[in-house]
Amino acid sequence: MNRILLVFVGFDIAFLLCAVLHLLIPLYTRASVPTSNVSNVASNLLLGHCPLTASEINSIIMFATFLLSIPSIFMKRNRVFLHLHIVGVIAAALFTLAIGVAIWFSTLQVHKNLGPVWNAQTPAIQSLLQQKFQCCGYTNPALFVKDATCINAATAARLGPCSTPLGVYANRFLDIVFTTFFGFVAVDMMLLLSALCLVKDRKEKERYKLIDEKRGWGSI
Template sequence: MVNKILLTFVAADVFFLVGGVLLLVGSLVMSAKINGTKTLENAPQVLLLNVFPMRAAIVNSVFVFITFVLSLPGIIFSDNRLWLKAHGYMVVVCAIFTLVVGLRVWFDTLKTRANLSSLWGQQTPQVQSLLQQRFDCCGYLNSTFPPFQPDSVCTTPLVAAQKQGCVGPFSSFANVFLDFIFTADFGIVAIDAILLLCTAVVLKDRKERERYRLIDAKNGFLGI
């Protein structure tokens, strides 16, 4: 007879693994973008990814893979509870780790304008020009702050003065981008919580089965 409780656990475990794969692949893709050439299309994302805790995300994905491996003996050996308990503790570690990363990104969204001001000032004139072209703006706060940077959008000081500063459109873009990242992190935490519940249910089910086996053995019904 198919054990539906175990099948539900296996399904949740697979989703948990998929979350770890997404963390690893996403981090590697982000790292490749950061080390690549900045273009008109990717310059804003690359700047924002520079402040994302990339190494923490990669370490988190490694913890997820280790946790998944710990679940395999618990799945294969239907009477075993030790491996599942170790798996459950590791799920808690992964959930806390992912939650901290997500909270870090969420906290950054609360001070987006201040962070972007420092980020803007650290960029070369070429990168600042890419941002001006991308968002059709001139300067960070306005065309005179920082000093006027001419390009195809801000051709002259007079033209630049008639355009908005980049702080508005860049902040809006950053908030949407970072919101997507920390929402995805919190989604993975939700999967972790579901898996933890499934692990607890499987442990309880196996404990009950073991108790009934002991009762049967005591009453001499074990071989029936």
């Protein structure tokens, strides 16, 4: 196995791992929402409003793309599967980039976007958020959910609203999320480059083989 093929296989495996993460993140998020607690309520809430379905669809594209690469690894003179694989990698990369950009764009107006999200939550979830960030209500402390943290209006006024601490947390958390997706795109690009190099390598070897056969030297 030549070095170009080894590099291709390495990035192909990394691509497969990215596909697994694309699938596991939405599945884990949806599974953990019913059991939200103080420690994970904010992350679950934020991930729940990310494009999870798009990530799942992208994982299917990525798994299919990976499967296309398997014949190209063992059929060393075949370039058809490699070309199909390259098309799949490009599609997956564009899809992943779109997801990352969508999440990044949501961070530009995070406080505005979180208002409707907060209002859509049940009192139980709002209470968990109040406990996590030690605050009361979203923008108005008077509109709090009574719990162990916000026991009365005086306490709510002292602790203040949750918009600032939740917004800060959301910015930091979503920064990690969209950076992760951009990292997936980087893996896609490295796989794409290695696949193109492999196509070029096989094309050159085929050309040399034809030249040698014409000269009567046999194939290399």
